[in-house]
Amino acid sequence: MFGKIDLAKYPFSAEAAEYVRSRGLTLEDLASQELRPILAKAEERAKEAILRGRIPGWRSGEEEIEILSYPVAIMLMGFVGDQGAQRRFALAEAKRAYGFLREDSPERVLRIGEGTFGMRVRTAGGIRSDRGKFYEFEVHFADYLRDTASLRDGKWKLCNRALSGGWVGLTKEELARLLQEEVYRRILERVSSPPPGGPGPFEPVVSRLKGLAESAMARAEYIEAPKGLILEAMPPCMRSLYEGALSGRNLSHMGRFALTAFLAGAGLGEEEIIRVFQSSADFDGRKTRYQVEHIFGLRGSRIKYKPPKCDTMRTHGLCPGRDGCGGVRHPMAYYEHKLGLRRTRRPGGAETIKAPPTPVSPDGDG
Amino acid sequence: MAMDERGRALALSFAKRKFGEYYASGPPRLEPPSELIRREFGFLFFGEKFMLRHRSFSSAEELRAFLKEKVPSDAYHSTALYRDPGAEMENKGWIGADLCFDIDADHLEAPCKFEHDRWSCECGATGAGPAPRACPKCGAEGLKEEAWMCESCLERAKDELLKLIEILCSDFGIAYSDMSAYFSGHRGYHLHVRSEAVLRMGESERREIVDYLTGVGVDPSAHGFSISSGGPAPSPSSPGWAGRISMAITEILTRCSEEELRAIGLAPRAVRAILGERDSLLRDWLDGGGWGLRRRVGGKGWGAILKRAIEMASVKIDTVVTTDIHRLIRLPGSLNGKTGLVVMPLGVDGIEDFEPFTDAAAFEGEERVHVVEAPRLKLGGESFGPYRDETVTLPASAALLLICKGRAYPAVN
Numbered sequence: 001m002f003g004k005i006d007l008a009k010y011p012f013s014a015e016a017a018e019y020v021r022s023r024g025l026t027l028e029d030l031a032s033q034e035l036r037p038i039l040a041k042a043e044e045r046a047k048e049a050i051l052r053g054r055i056p057g058w059r060s061g062e063e064e065i066e067i068l069s070y071p072v073a074i075m076l077m078g079f080v081g082d083q084g085a086q087r088r089f090a091l092a093e094a095k096r097a098y099g100f101l102r103e104d105s106p107e108r109v110l111r112i113g114e115g116t117f118g119m120r121v122r123t124a125g126g127i128r129s130d131r132g133k134f135y136e137f138e139v140h141f142a143d144y145l146r147d148t149a150s151l152r153d154g155k156w157k158l159c160n161r162a163l164s165g166g167w168v169g170l171t172k173e174e175l176a177r178l179l180q181e182e183v184y185r186r187i188l189e190r191v192s193s194p195p196p197g198g199p200g201p202f203e204p205v206v207s208r209l210k211g212l213a214e215s216a217m218a219r220a221e222y223i224e225a226p227k228g229l230i231l232e233a234m235p236p237c238m239r240s241l242y243e244g245a246l247s248g249r250n251l252s253h254m255g256r257f258a259l260t261a262f263l264a265g266a267g268l269g270e271e272e273i274i275r276v277f278q279s280s281a282d283f284d285g286r287k288t289r290y291q292v293e294h295i296f297g298l299r300g301s302r303i304k305y306k307p308p309k310c311d312t313m314r315t316h317g318l319c320p321g322r323d324g325c326g327g328v329r330h331p332m333a334y335y336e337h338k339l340g341l342r343r344t345r346r347p348g349g350a351e352t353i354k355a356p357p358t359p360v361s362p363d364g365d366g
Numbered sequence: 367m368a369m370d371e372r373g374r375a376l377a378l379s380f381a382k383r384k385f386g387e388y389y390a391s392g393p394p395r396l397e398p399p400s401e402l403i404r405r406e407f408g409f410l411f412f413g414e415k416f417m418l419r420h421r422s423f424s425s426a427e428e429l430r431a432f433l434k435e436k437v438p439s440d441a442y443h444s445t446a447l448y449r450d451p452g453a454e455m456e457n458k459g460w461i462g463a464d465l466c467f468d469i470d471a472d473h474l475e476a477p478c479k480f481e482h483d484r485w486s487c488e489c490g491a492t493g494a495g496p497a498p499r500a501c502p503k504c505g506a507e508g509l510k511e512e513a514w515m516c517e518s519c520l521e522r523a524k525d526e527l528l529k530l531i532e533i534l535c536s537d538f539g540i541a542y543s544d545m546s547a548y549f550s551g552h553r554g555y556h557l558h559v560r561s562e563a564v565l566r567m568g569e570s571e572r573r574e575i576v577d578y579l580t581g582v583g584v585d586p587s588a589h590g591f592s593i594s595s596g597g598p599a600p601s602p603s604s605p606g607w608a609g610r611i612s613m614a615i616t617e618i619l620t621r622c623s624e625e626e627l628r629a630i631g632l633a634p635r636a637v638r639a640i641l642g643e644r645d646s647l648l649r650d651w652l653d654g655g656g657w658g659l660r661r662r663v664g665g666k667g668w669g670a671i672l673k674r675a676i677e678m679a680s681v682k683i684d685t686v687v688t689t690d691i692h693r694l695i696r697l698p699g700s701l702n703g704k705t706g707l708v709v710m711p712l713g714v715d716g717i718e719d720f721e722p723f724t725d726a727a728a729f730e731g732e733e734r735v736h737v738v739e740a741p742r743l744k745l746g747g748e749s750f751g752p753y754r755d756e757t758v759t760l761p762a763s764a765a766l767l768l769i770c771k772g773r774a775y776p777a778v779n
Contacts, residue, residue, distance in 0.1 A: 126693070142571070157585075161606065162605045162608065163538070165536070166563070
């Protein structure tokens with residue numbers, strides 16, 4: 001069922017892993033001159049993923065190199081160690097897999113879901129959804145939920161799917177999208193535990209990639225807090241989102257919205273905020289700018305959005321605190337309180353925020 | 367009217383003695399959880415404020431002996447399984463957790479709450495029903511609530527439980543044999559799902575299940591209920607939310623009164639149209655694509671109907687209990703310290719006929735108690751009270767209930 005071209009398309013598959021095993025190559029072999037092209041291809045995989053978020057194609061006839069370079073690239077990325085770069089690599093590989101899967105035959109997509117990832121998935125025998133969509137597949141809700149946990153589009157919400165007897169109806173393209181998540185997670189798992197004993201003969205390649213990762217991620221990273229943002233005063237929820245964004249974690253849509261609105265409320269400009277999101281593995285400059293401008297009220301509804309209140313944060317699972325923040329109901333209120341800004345009520349006037357004239361002394365009655 | 371120091375002491379020692387008798391009798395309804403050695407246990411004791419946590423037991427016998435010797439007022443076990451359940455939280459080693467649901471009358475809207483629930487403030491103000499956010503008299507927050515339990519509240523909770531079980535079974539494909547239902551011993555019901563399929567789910571996955579059940583984020587247009595575009599409306603037998611919304615709308619069309627239709631938010635003209643053409647609209651809804659209804663009520667009315675339909679079809683569960691994967695839940699067959707009633711295991715098919723106040727009674731015989739104040743109480747077909755500062759003879763479980771609730775103390779002579 002899997003020809004060489006298929007193995008090259010899906011080097012993460014159980015079939016490809018079996019093929020690689022059957023070739024019986026050792027690490028020493030890979031470092032040798034004859035197998036140089038495999039190592040070179042592996043380095044290119046990693047490099048292109050880090051720099052451009054994509055995996056290059058292969059020349060016809062070079063399937064063998066393509067297949068073997070995949071586990072080598074994973075090993076190299078394991079030694080590189082940089083988590084942001086690892087996420088970018090995993091995402092690029094996963095997106096590559098999605099591209100092939102969505103075009104492939106239903107049998108092969110099913111086989112990879114079941115055989116490689118152990119998903120409970122089956123052909124649906126042509127269930128038609130109420131929207132007139134044709135579901136070719138059904139996947140068990142537990143697998144579905146695991147794979148869609150980080151997908152933000154409302155169409156993935158379980159309550160907006162046809163769920164019956166524990167099975168969720170899916171089109172082939174949607175199943176391919178779930179498999180992208182499986183590939184992503186599997187790669188992250190594997191790069192997080194590199195083989196023991198260090199890079200050895202691969203040291204030069206690894207250090208080149210490390211340098212690349214550092215400069216690429218540094219461009220994105222925003223090490224010093226933007227002027228005006230007081231990290232220590234941030235509520236735990238925003239602090240965690242902020243640090244998550246900087247370390248390259250993909251935030252949920254709600255998480256991004258909350259953080260953007262919070263940073264805007266804290267007085268940061270659009271450019272500063274966009275830079276905060278630059279490290280995300282799935283950073284898309286145009287989209288981010290659009291979203292930020294939207295929240296600033298420059299687009300769409302022309303309303304400047306406020307960050308969500310604590311209740312809402314909790315509903316969306318963005319509140320890390322079990323013990324609460326001392327009765328605060330709004331993340332912004334927490335920040336203002338910590339900064340020593342006070343809420344005062346002017347007689348007859350609206351509620352305003354007033355900064356104390358001088359820094360408050362510990363026992364000041366100011 | 368408050369109870370004095372002496373009354374409180376009498377009540378406490380009486381309750382402790384009765385609970386002791388219960389655990390000493392080797393209660394057959396006590397149901398140690400599966401994989402007991404992997405569970406954390408927690409206990410509350412009479413007259414003590416703090417919970418004893420992080421206890422583990424090596425066998426059901428050891429647990430029974432503990433209950434008999436220490437006589438806790440409340441006993442709990444973790445929904446989670448741990449490698450080392452007796453360790454501190456960080457070192458327990460989470461393996462997985464049952465999927466648990468709590469349906470509490472507190473979360474249901476029941477008109478009878480205003481008959482039997484009270485709130486009070488330190489300033490002396492009191493009122494009927496659930497506590498407001500702040501005292502209307504002095505503005506203080508965090509008011510004390512005294513929730514009472516009544517048959518109609520519990521009946522509502524039971525309906526929700528049955529709805530929950532139905533959805534878990536038909537939508538999620540969870541077998542009855544993987545579900546255990548319990549009366550909480552107070553104001554609601556618990557449902558535990560134990561199955562490989564759910565054991566390892568994390569909090570975000572469980573939250574999605576909660577959103578599914580409570581209807582949070584349901585987009586009617588994703589299910590074919592747009593006002594204008596798309597095909598005919600889904601039939602009540604469609605899978606998932608499509609079918610549930612369709613079923614609820616069928617119900618609205620079939621049996622909503624004029625008043626109820628207005629409460630949905632429909633304009634008078636739309637209400638008149640539905641009342642006047644009920645049969646034909648219903649036929650059109652079930653067989654004709656449902657365009658008739660959509661046309662009659664207009665865009666706004668259609669939105670209101672959908673909103674109401676989603677609300678009707680959703681299950682009112684306590685969302686925190688289901689998402690928290692480190693939660694403690696009452697030990698089945700133990701006594702609830704707030705009532706002295708048994709945390710009662712119910713077979714899935716025994717739910718409908720379950721009578722909380724009769725079937726969950728732990729004691730027989732009668733007791734003489736002095737009741738400070740209590741609303742009317744129905745027990746096993748009989749009705750007692752209301753009482754105010756009087757000494758009465760009651761069935762033992764009713765007496766214990768009032769004592770646990772702080773409304774009575776044992777009569778001295």
